[in-house]
Amino acid sequence: MDLTFTEAEEDFRRQLRAWLRANIPEEWKRPGFWESFDDDESFRLRREWERAKALAGFAGIQWPTEYGGRGGTPGMKAIYDEEMVLARAPRTVNPLGLTFLAPTVMAIGTDAQRKEIIGPMLRNEVIWCQGFSEPGAGSDLAALATKGVRDGDDFIVNGQKVWTTNAVHGDKIFALVRTEPGSTRHRGISMLLIDMHQPGVEARPLRQMSGASEFGEVFFTDARVPATDCLGEIGDGWRTAMLLLSFERGASGIAQYTEFRRQYDEIAAVAKRLGRDRDPVIRDRLARVLTELECLRLHAMYVLTQVECGRDLGSESSMTKLQWSETFQDLWEVFDDILGEDATLDSIGELDLRPMHTESMWSRSVTIWGGSSQVQRNITAERVLGLPR
Amino acid sequence: MYFALTDDQREFDAAVRGYLAERFDLAAVRGEFEDAVSAEPVGEGHPEALWKAAAEQGWPAVLVPEDHEGLGLGMVEAQVIARALGAGMVPGPWRGTVLAGEAIRLAGSDEQQADWLPRVASGEVVGALALRGSAPGTIPGVEYGRIAGVAVVRSGVGLALVERPGSYATPQRSYDGTTRLASLSVPDAGAVLPRASEAMIVELTARATVLVAADLVGIARESLSRTVAYDRERLQFGVPVGSFQAIKHALADLHVGVTMAEHAVLYAAYAVESGLAGRELAVAVAKAKAGDAALQSTAAMIQYHGGIGYTWEHETHFFYKRAKRLAGQFGDSDAQRQKIASLTLGPVSA
Numbered sequence: 001m002d003l004t005f006t007e008a009e010e011d012f013r014r015q016l017r018a019w020l021r022a023n024i025p026e027e028w029k030r031p032g033f034w035e036s037f038d039d040d041e042s043f044r045l046r047r048e049w050e051r052a053k054a055l056a057g058f059a060g061i062q063w064p065t066e067y068g069g070r071g072g073t074p075g076m077k078a079i080y081d082e083e084m085v086l087a088r089a090p091r092t093v094n095p096l097g098l099t100f101l102a103p104t105v106m107a108i109g110t111d112a113q114r115k116e117i118i119g120p121m122l123r124n125e126v127i128w129c130q131g132f133s134e135p136g137a138g139s140d141l142a143a144l145a146t147k148g149v150r151d152g153d154d155f156i157v158n159g160q161k162v163w164t165t166n167a168v169h170g171d172k173i174f175a176l177v178r179t180e181p182g183s184t185r186h187r188g189i190s191m192l193l194i195d196m197h198q199p200g201v202e203a204r205p206l207r208q209m210s211g212a213s214e215f216g217e218v219f220f221t222d223a224r225v226p227a228t229d230c231l232g233e234i235g236d237g238w239r240t241a242m243l244l245l246s247f248e249r250g251a252s253g254i255a256q257y258t259e260f261r262r263q264y265d266e267i268a269a270v271a272k273r274l275g276r277d278r279d280p281v282i283r284d285r286l287a288r289v290l291t292e293l294e295c296l297r298l299h300a301m302y303v304l305t306q307v308e309c310g311r312d313l314g315s316e317s318s319m320t321k322l323q324w325s326e327t328f329q330d331l332w333e334v335f336d337d338i339l340g341e342d343a344t345l346d347s348i349g350e351l352d353l354r355p356m357h358t359e360s361m362w363s364r365s366v367t368i369w370g371g372s373s374q375v376q377r378n379i380t381a382e383r384v385l386g387l388p389r
Numbered sequence: 390m391y392f393a394l395t396d397d398q399r400e401f402d403a404a405v406r407g408y409l410a411e412r413f414d415l416a417a418v419r420g421e422f423e424d425a426v427s428a429e430p431v432g433e434g435h436p437e438a439l440w441k442a443a444a445e446q447g448w449p450a451v452l453v454p455e456d457h458e459g460l461g462l463g464m465v466e467a468q469v470i471a472r473a474l475g476a477g478m479v480p481g482p483w484r485g486t487v488l489a490g491e492a493i494r495l496a497g498s499d500e501q502q503a504d505w506l507p508r509v510a511s512g513e514v515v516g517a518l519a520l521r522g523s524a525p526g527t528i529p530g531v532e533y534g535r536i537a538g539v540a541v542v543r544s545g546v547g548l549a550l551v552e553r554p555g556s557y558a559t560p561q562r563s564y565d566g567t568t569r570l571a572s573l574s575v576p577d578a579g580a581v582l583p584r585a586s587e588a589m590i591v592e593l594t595a596r597a598t599v600l601v602a603a604d605l606v607g608i609a610r611e612s613l614s615r616t617v618a619y620d621r622e623r624l625q626f627g628v629p630v631g632s633f634q635a636i637k638h639a640l641a642d643l644h645v646g647v648t649m650a651e652h653a654v655l656y657a658a659y660a661v662e663s664g665l666a667g668r669e670l671a672v673a674v675a676k677a678k679a680g681d682a683a684l685q686s687t688a689a690m691i692q693y694h695g696g697i698g699y700t701w702e703h704e705t706h707f708f709y710k711r712a713k714r715l716a717g718q719f720g721d722s723d724a725q726r727q728k729i730a731s732l733t734l735g736p737v738s739a
Contacts (some may be wrong), residue, residue, distance in 0.1 A: 001465060001659050002391040075390055268734050277734050280727075287677075287726035290733055294674045295649035298656050301392035308390060319645050374638070381637035385617050385644055388632040 003301065009075040013083060019056055020087040023049070029088040031355045039205075039213065043169050046090040051124040060102070060122050067106060067118045074307045078300070081255035085262070096165055097121045097128030101174050104244040108232050117193075129196070131161040131175030131218060132241070139375050141176070142185045142238070146220060148177040148192060150227070155179060155192060157200070157223040163369065167203040167216025170196050176237050189237035191244075193229040200224060210361035248317060248370070253300030256324045260331060261293055263359065267335045273351065276338045285334045292327040299323055315383035318376040325366040326373065332360040392656070398469055404446065405473040413439050415704050418478045422566035422707060433536045434480040434569035435515070444512025449486045454494065457506035464596065464658040468603035472654070475607025478567050478707045482515045482533035484604070488597050489516025492541035496548050496582035496589050505539060514538040517554065520594060520719075524549050524575035534558045534571030542575065546587065549579035565714040567707055595672045598719040599657050602679035605715050606654045609647045609682040612690040612708040616640065620693055636693055643686050650675070650682035670732050677725035683712035
């Protein structure tokens with residue numbers, strides 16, 4: 001058992017921490033700061049900050065240096081994720097590109113794609129969207145209907161994507177498109193890399209129950225994409241998508257733990273302020289959440305150990321998703337119960353509850369996106385426990 | 390970062406489980422169980438061959454220092470054994486013996502250590518640890534109190550060593566036939582363990598709690614694995630019942646819960662062994678999580694076996710009953726959560 005990081009890893013932590021301390025203005029950490037801007041302005045600010053961070057060498061932590069990455073260890077990536085949360089750094093504006101597209105391009109992209117995609121993404125010159133879900137294809141992704149028809153060297157794309165993160169700020173979208181006429185289910189799909197700045201592509205914000213618009217809709221009306229802008233083979237898009245989604249395994253439980261634990265402490269402080277920490281039921285429920293948070297922290301250490309040992313976690317990543325998303329949701333349910341009959345108020349006395357309500361509403365989404373809890377349970381039951389389909 | 394068992398620890402685990410699979414399977418457990426709950430038990434739930442083999446393989450010696458002819462290993466290895474014994478429903482005084490040894494190691498005089506620890510390590514002496522009650526007086530729920538050669542009990546604020554406590558023992562009948570219990574009526578204070586202190590009893594309790602949690606998590610994993618195996622095969626409506634989503638989702642949730650409990654027990658063992666600052670929280674989390682996992686998993690074992698799971702002839706009830714008893718030891722999950730709340734929210738404010 002060794003629960004420490006190496007000296008090189010701790011050295012990396014010190015460098016990163018110093019850079020973050022020098023480069024995150026104090027006022028950015030004030031609750032409600034980011035909400036005081038309109039969406040475009042806040043996105044622009046975060047985009048520029050993240051670019052500066054990349055230029056300082058704090059991006060692509062585990063990527064090979066030949067792609068502009070840092071060539072770091074899995075431990076360094078875990079440290080990076082943790083320190084970003086501790087420093088209250090802005091969240092990345094390019095999450096789908098960095099987490100999913102880049103490693104897929106490194107694995108199966110052409111030389112031209114590697115060159116054109118990875119560097120500009122790292123510097124935030126291109127913001128990538130993911131075009132998977134459709135109105136008729138949610139958990140059943142293979143039901144997707146967006147069509148691409150061959151026209152000379154191009155595909156002409158028609159259809160609609162939904163739940164697209166950063167849709168209105170995106171520059172390009174990696175989209176699953178049915179390129180073989182008459183194909184069904186997993187066959188005849190291609191992953192096309194589509195320029196969003198063209199007349200045939202329209203992105204609209206999607207207003208969520210929280211009032212925010214992290215997600216959007218993307219409409220394709222005779223959008224044009226060169227057939228060479230296909231990641232993986234044409235018609236082999238399902239396999240490309242499965243490879244791409246497998247990179248979620250690196251998703252860092254330690255960052256989630258760090259963030260949720262801070263939220264737990266904030267919620268506990270509210271409970272004390274309102275005298276609700278004396279209620280034995282509330283105490284029990286907070287202790288239940290803390291127990292699950294501790295388990296999440298330990299699970300993150302377990303996952304990191306497996307990664308460092310070169311083991312493939314495969315479908316076990318469903319367990320990670322279930323543990324963090326269900327715990328996060330439970331945490332915010334306790335918060336509502338602490339507030340009791342004042343649960344929906346914007347404020348209690350001097351206490352502004354709105355930023356916490358935003359998190360509470362967001363917690364309803366996390367058990368849906370990225371594979372709903374029900375899908376994760378199916379995967380766990382069938383692929384980990386071996387129960388029959 | 391390395392949060393997992395080492396190869397050596399895994400081999401140790403495989404050796405314990407391998408022995409149990411070949412030489413002391415559930416049929417053997419049933420023999421002891423039936424005797425324990427019979428009107429007039431003939432045995433003491435302490436099969437000689439099993440204890441001999443355990444001693445040969447070093448199970449009771451795991452925490453005894455090498456100076457006293459033990460293996461000098463730590464709590465991480467001890468929880469490996471405890472888990473395997475829980476998974477196997479194994480009867481016998483292993484935990485009590487190891488913990489009595491720990492009490493003597495932590496609180497005993499040099500003479501007491503030299504006298505007892507080598508005999509604990511070799512399996513010559515069976516031990517018991519009882520932290521309820523106080524001597525002189527009645528000490529309830531002592532595992533294998535009738536056959537123990539030595540029991541460590543509370544005496545006022547300290548600890549005392551009672552030799553051959555069997556002479557003060559009255560058997561306590563329990564529906565958990567995998568373990569024998571006795572109540573001790575100790576007439577005098579016994580021999581004092583001179584280095585006992587409040588802090589030391591806290592440490593001892595933490596170690597005992599981790600080993601109980603490890604047994605529980607072993608029960609939880611084994612009962613889940615057996616249920617999954619059964620539901621893969623059991624046909625109803627022409628298909629395996631494990632293909633039904635209502636069952637799949639319940640078993641998937643249990644798998645997540647049991648896995649988290651395994652992490653929590655492993656970490657608590659390491660935290661106690663290494664004296665980590667957060668060990669008190671780690672132990673409470675481990676016991677709460679392992680207790681819940683075992684109770685849920687064993688109840689699910691009955692439910693998802695259907696009618697056969699409610700019969701005496703099936704082994705489900707061994708798992709369920711052992712979990713019921715152990716979940717209450719050293720503070721049940723509710724009590725652990727009260728502790729967790731105190732550790733993270735502070736005591737209840739005025």
